[in-house]
Amino acid sequence: MKTKRTLILCAAMLAVLATLLLSCGAPKTTDELWTDAIYTENTELGEGETTLTVEFVAGEKKIVFTLHTNEKTVGKALEALGIVEGEEGQFGLYIKKANGITADYDIDQSYWSFYENGALAMTSAHLTEIKDGVIYKLEYTK
Secondary structure, three states, X not given: OHHHHHHHHHHHHHHHHHHHHHHHOOOOOHHHHHHHOOOOOOEEEEOOOEEEEEXXXXXXXXXXXXXXXXXXXXXXXXXXXXXXXXXXXXXXXXEEEEOOEEOOHHHHOOEEEEEEOOEEOOOOHHHOEOOOOOEEEEEEEO
16 A cells, blocks of 8 residues: 555656656746836937837837937847846847846746847847838747
């Protein structure tokens, strides 16, 4: 009788452990991603002579920022307006938080992808000069 109870208890514990391990790597739903978002609708921010458009995508939701700035690079404009945060690296700011949403590769293998006109950018946001007519995009990627 003890053996049977022990086996049942072990099986239950293994099931709980497996569920926990699988949920750690499970992708977040769109609602979960947007819980900490600062902006949830299209937004116009800043002051300056240069205007740029940045799409922000996390999960299945997208908003568009229209930004006005005097900064020369996309990353500096985003940082100056409080839209991105991160850590300084050899290629400029490594974006870990955008629009209040954290993507941290060390925790769950998520990161922010940076695009120019729909193509993956060849430089980081902080090294990318703002160009007239280009649509930039930050996308939560996992």
